[in-house]
Amino acid sequence: MQSRMAHRVPNLLTHLATRSLPFMMAPALSALQNKKKPRNFLQRFRYTTQVTPEGENKTTAESLYELSVDIKKIRRLKPWVLWKEVTYAKETAEILQQMGADRRDITYIFECCPEAILCTPTSISCQRDLWLSVCPNEKHLVELIKRFPETFFTVEHYEKQKGNIRFFKDLGLKNIIISRLLTGAPNIFYNPVEKNKHMIETLQSNYLHLGGSQENMKTWLWKLLSQDPFILLNSPAAVQENLQFLQKNDFTDPEILSLLTRLKGFIFQLNSVTMQNSMLFSKDVFKCSDQELRALIIKCPALLYNSVPVLEERLEVLLKAGISLGQIKDTPAVLELTPEIVQYRIKKLDAIGYDIRRENLENVNGTKKEFEATYGKIQAKGERPIFNPVAPLHIDD
Numbered sequence: 001m002q003s004r005m006a007h008r009v010p011n012l013l014t015h016l017a018t019r020s021l022p023f024m025m026a027p028a029l030s031a032l033q034n035k036k037k038p039r040n041f042l043q044r045f046r047y048t049t050q051v052t053p054e055g056e057n058k059t060t061a062e063s064l065y066e067l068s069v070d071i072k073k074i075r076r077l078k079p080w081v082l083w084k085e086v087t088y089a090k091e092t093a094e095i096l097q098q099m100g101a102d103r104r105d106i107t108y109i110f111e112c113c114p115e116a117i118l119c120t121p122t123s124i125s126c127q128r129d130l131w132l133s134v135c136p137n138e139k140h141l142v143e144l145i146k147r148f149p150e151t152f153f154t155v156e157h158y159e160k161q162k163g164n165i166r167f168f169k170d171l172g173l174k175n176i177i178i179s180r181l182l183t184g185a186p187n188i189f190y191n192p193v194e195k196n197k198h199m200i201e202t203l204q205s206n207y208l209h210l211g212g213s214q215e216n217m218k219t220w221l222w223k224l225l226s227q228d229p230f231i232l233l234n235s236p237a238a239v240q241e242n243l244q245f246l247q248k249n250d251f252t253d254p255e256i257l258s259l260l261t262r263l264k265g266f267i268f269q270l271n272s273v274t275m276q277n278s279m280l281f282s283k284d285v286f287k288c289s290d291q292e293l294r295a296l297i298i299k300c301p302a303l304l305y306n307s308v309p310v311l312e313e314r315l316e317v318l319l320k321a322g323i324s325l326g327q328i329k330d331t332p333a334v335l336e337l338t339p340e341i342v343q344y345r346i347k348k349l350d351a352i353g354y355d356i357r358r359e360n361l362e363n364v365n366g367t368k369k370e371f372e373a374t375y376g377k378i379q380a381k382g383e384r385p386i387f388n389p390v391a392p393l394h395i396d397d
Contacts, residue, residue, distance in 0.1 A: 055083040060117070063089035068107050074114045081114040089117040095124050096145070099138045105146060113149035123155040130162055134175040134182065148183045154190075163193040171200065172218055177226055185229035195232075202236035206243060210257040224261065245272045249279070250290065255298055262301050270305055281308045285315065286329050300332035314339055321346050322357040331361040345371060352379050 060082055064071050067089065074081060081087075093106050101109070110116060119127075128141070131152065135141045145152045161182075168178050182189060188196060203224065207217055224231070246256050282303045283293045297303045303311070317339040318328055328334060334342065345364045346356050352375075356364060363374050 057082055057084060057087060060087045060089060064110065067093055069110045073111055078114045081118065084118060087117045088121055091121040092117050092124060095121060099128065099142055101142045105142060109146060109149050113153055116149060116153040119153055119155050126158055127152060127155050134165060134179045144183055151183055151186045157190045160192065161189045164189045164196060167193050167197060173222060177222065181229045188229055188232040199232050199236055202239060210253040212257055242270050245275060251294055258298060259301055274307060275304055277308050278304055278306060278311065281311060296332050300335055302336040303332065317342055323361065327361045333365050334361055348375060352382055354378050
């Protein structure tokens, strides 16, 4: 009897204790009673030590690693490429190698444009053949791919690219010009051929209507496209509207033709309100007649396409440098230069004793190459000794 009571007391105490404790403590006591062995910690987290970054294709990562590609760079810039289930790293590398690219070239291309490995071998081969139709050889093509990898591997526009290349060839553009357009302004090759064709026809008809000759039209068009191919991204309506604005402001056809050429793509970015405000501002600043203003705009189209705040800033820099409004009016093309360029050139000329405030302001103008040539001539002239033909010669005995 006593032994049975001795056995029941602990059970009774446990029962009473369990009832008196909060509900959430009961499972804990039960666990202690069961005395189950704890699960191994490493076993519970066995997956975390083996998984690559979330969603990443391990095969892709290994293929890139074998090609010495900096995978960390790709993970930082374009990690989504590594998450794709299907990639063609080895196949793409093989095609590039067949074209003459070495291992370093391939590594560089993949690091700059990881999405290249998402293109199928067939699409890359077609793109290669298409680009070779305007490139002299595969060596040159590899260099283009290194410089413009994203453009080359944008293969989804292959058919449009193919049609536009054929159109530009029929237009008479040389392969070297087409290849420059292909890399420098790839978006125009993503247009439907009919859109580009319509834009070209608009330019041609306006050129002839404004007095251009049929014989010179092809050369004029080549230069225009070479200078600013992005004009093809605009609508024909934009150029028509702006040309009509110029006609209403009494610009002659030859003057408008000159502006159409010199303005390049700006003619499409303008609107009548901006042009009107800029013209009124320039007329007020230079105190000139309508005829004089048109002459200034022909010399400096920046007076037409730059906004009033931009013109104010450029004038302010010139005036602070001690240059008069009269000098600017005589050489308005200086307003086509940014304030930073003007300040640099004036400072450089000052350093060799050329006072631009008293000398010809034209020497500040031009491209970087033209300015450096002018600067060199002025510097050489200043260093050249003056020869006096009547001065006595000093000859040592």
